[in-house]
Amino acid sequence: MKRIGAKKSKARSALRYLGSAVLTLWVISLLVFAGTNIRPAEDVARQALGRTVTEGQLQTFIDENGLNRPLPQRYADWASDFVRGDWGESAVTGRPVRPAIMPRLWRSLLLALLAALVAVPVSVLLGIFMARRRQKRSDVATNMLLAGVSALPEFVVGLALTTVFAVSLGWFPVDSTALTFGSASDKALAYVLPAATLVILVVPYIARVTRASVTETLHASYSRAAVLRGLQPRLVLWDYAVRNAAVPILNAVAINFIYMLGGVIVVENVFGFPGIGQLLVQSIGRADVITVQAAAMAIGAIVILINMSTDGLSAYFTPKLRGGRS
């Protein structure tokens, strides 16, 4: 009986996560649509076609793109097309948006993933190390350094890295154009500086959260009780302190993963990295509404995926969330 109850509540909470994910995606779609359709139809058309167009050309554009229909109807059409995989054609380039976006999306994801693969273990281990050495002078200095670095804008870090490692030392390319033209090794090299920039910006936050939560659990009375039962320090650190600090650390990682998707937008523009962020910013500059919508929705969808997996993992690490009190 008990097991069935537990399964039921598991299924229910999974459903809740899914529901909240769909809700978030819906809100994003509303915002994206509203954000890109706030302005009068003439403005949109004029910006897409350039300044020197006739009234007739404008009118044709508006009719072709259905810009004069009521907003809710336009939203419904756009949303249903989008869900079915028809992301529209760019009014600027005249080409379908989806094929233009997908390779860029994969490159951006690869970049974020690479950065995360380096950043997460480094920052978590650094945080645990700092928690064990709390109150020592080195810890205070490291903490302040991390606080400072975490405040820097992406483009500042990116440009500093470029100046040192690309301009002065010449180890890496100044920009990432190699990704479109260069050889395999050039391509690999082109990932290094953008990924490093993301790593530098993400490590401080996760490390500081890890440090704070592991410090807390390390001083919790269950850790003291474990020490007083003669358990090995390694066991106390990992099975008592780190395990019970897992949820805040996991949340910090998730927040930073999502943050990185934003950071990717900037970093790509610093290094000329042909990813989805570069496309998004270029399209905003060109008033390419269709592309902006598609790119924003793609990024939004990935954010949702990350949120969902975090919720699932958090539940795994918090027995209280897994089953009811019996």
Next chain:
Amino acid sequence: MSATATTPAAVAERLARKRRGLAWARTFEGRVGLAILVAVALLVTVGPLFAPYPPNEIGVGVPLATPEGGHLLGTDQLGRDLFSRYLDGGTTIVLVPLAANVLGFLIGGLLGLFGAYQGGRTDAVIARVFDLLIAIPSLLLTLVLIAGLGTSWSTLIFVIAIVTAPRAGRVIRGAAQTVAVNDYVVAARLRGESVWWVLCREILPNASGPIVAIFSLYLTYAIVGVSTLSFLGLGAQPPSSDWGLMVAEGRDVLTINPWATLVPAFSIGLLAIAFTLIADSIDRRTVGNEA
């Protein structure tokens, strides 16, 4: 219930640590942050008076001169003096984020406090809306709104405020709730005090520590946000001498004259660092997270 947890001496010590007004300014981080802030404030207010050339005058030097040629930071493609532009360009990076933050905290704070005080369904709805908006990466939301509203300083302030509001609101709501569970707030309600009195006399003054800390922290985010937009060409527009825009313009000649990029870039970085360090020191003092 427990006898030891509320040992008066222990609690008194804990509380005494909590409330020492400007104690944060005595910490190391607090001092460093404050020093940077004073320096930048001087630069922004008095700096323009010392500019050797008018910031937007074209051709005061050879185009693309490096710092050796008598211009401290060199000149740009149009032959404008970059040092003069640098001295002139710090104002926006301080004022725009500040305005955006104040607006964002007002919107978010009022909603958050309203929710925390009302409780129940109203609170749940407000909290849910905050959570939904926070789930969207701030830069993505900013870009989408900018795409629709265009780029002017007022839209920029509005957009950053909209992005800040739910985040500020959540923190303020949380801080208020932490205070609101205290029995002195219950006592005030039992006396029949007005909502306004309870909020302004009992809750807000006792929640001010974390709120001030978070304001300082979000000022960092706003500075990063505004300068990033300018860097991406979606914030300050030419011929503004805004630091973020200077970085973007200098980026093309990074190999020739790195200083033209690095000096404004690091100034933005320092300003951001200052507010983070201040937030950090206030937080540690008032919230007492012992970190």
Next chain:
Amino acid sequence: MSAALSIEGLTVAYRLEGGERRVIVSGVDLELQAGQVVGLAGESGCGKSTLALAATGYRAPGAEVLAGRSLLGDVDLIALKERDLRKVWGPRIAFVAQNALGALNPGTTLERQFKQTLKAHSEARGEAIRTRTLELLDAVGIPEPDAALRRYSHQFSGGQQQRIAIALALASDPSVLILDEPTTGLDVTTQARITAMLGGLLADRGVAALYVSHDLALLSTIADRMVVMYGGQVVEQAACGEALQRPRHPYTRALLQAAPDIEGRRQLLGIPGRPPLSVQEGRCAFADRCTMAVEACTTHSIGLESVGTEHLVRCIRATDPALATPPRELTAKRRETEGTPLLTVEGLVCCYSRHHEPAVKDVSVHVEAGEILGVVGESGSGKTTLLRALAGVIAPVEGTIKLDGTELAGLARQRRPEQRRDLQLVFQNPMSSLNPLHTAADTLRRPIRLFRPDVSRREEQATIEGLLESVNLAPEIADRRPTELSGGQLQRLSIARALAANPRLILCDEITSALDLSVQAIIVELLRDLVTRTGVSLLFVSHDLGVVRALCDRTVVMRDGVVRETAETEQLFTAPGDDYTSELLDAMPALPTA
């Protein structure tokens, strides 16, 4: 017979944030014999817990052992390296802390915690570990140990959690067990069952135990010897019965006189002042609070002297005849009340949410004018919910509350101002019930402005001082903020805030439970005095039957949201009319009477 654990001259200091060093425990000598339980008593801040933890050799953050040894057989735990301590912790000496939920790993199942603990000190693996775990859980009285293994700590009740923590401590068969307030915060009936279980286990296994508690009556039920600490030093040490019936140190005597008694009605004597923050050398630390102090008490350092068989006392007046009288005499006096009902509650039902069972189910009680009505019950009995409904914090779902025959609205803000004035609530935790930014005068001024139109602005200051005086606070207190006051002072200020409104009934929610016995006694006597002087009525909610017996005229016993018995206090204690009342009374540890 050699001692299982022998503490010699242990001196422990804490390093404060500013780098200042504060000596908390000084020169403590103590021996634990196999099969014997030594009780360690004293107010909070006397160094009991610090001593208990330091004796295990554990180096708490900030703590530093300045001198002394803690000999486990011939091994000095203080000098041992951490690597070697790990071999001793568990199989030879173990520790049980106060908060049981905090002592269990919230992230793993019981099975894993037991497995790790057993593996650390024995070669046993696999099925042997499981068998041993089941044995242990069974020994501490966990039902269905098999199923319990797969569960997490939050799935057990507070009492069960403490049982599990004890099982973990005993897992590697230690010869010495140190218990730091193991049942504090648990309900009396749970406490009684755990103490009985523990006494049996310790005796069966011949374990030597140090049992730290602030509760003398509880210690009298389990300890063989009694050690009383004050200001970081042992002030008295004797066999348990001897120490409690013929105490020779004025501090032990004062503690006994402050302790409420379920055996009879008695005036409680508080101990004014606070214990020192650190060890005071070259004088008696208690002299400032002692009624028998003479000049010599503060001029010499005073040694621990023998005054009888195995009876040591640190007092120069230990043999004074005044200390030879029995410390407690019971007086059964009942105050006369008018008998006119002031507040009448009928059929009250309170719920916190629709999905939960009501916290208060169909309760009817009344309070007479000038009466002190006690409401006792364990956690979950609904006594606090009842009080909150009366005060108007929550609205009842059903039933009526009448004040002088007029029905009151549910929430305070729906009531008329004079109704709000008539009922004043005093909260359990004094730290949370006073705004940390307001001075005492600010706190008192507000109810005066709202409820006392007769007091002009010019008279305000005098009224505030009068209120402070009525709760025995000095007028200087007016300018202080809560952080500058002690727990007892804060609670007196809270009472003054209630009095400021000139109420007819004061609702007291466990107002002494966060305080030390010495302070509790002062508050109890203050309340009794206030009622006699001003004629205000009191509804006094408490989990402590002793306090209720000392203070209340009539008593209501609640359980699971229902009133089980209402009776004159004396009758309730001498001839309980309900099984549950009897159970509660049996569970309450009693001090031995002389």
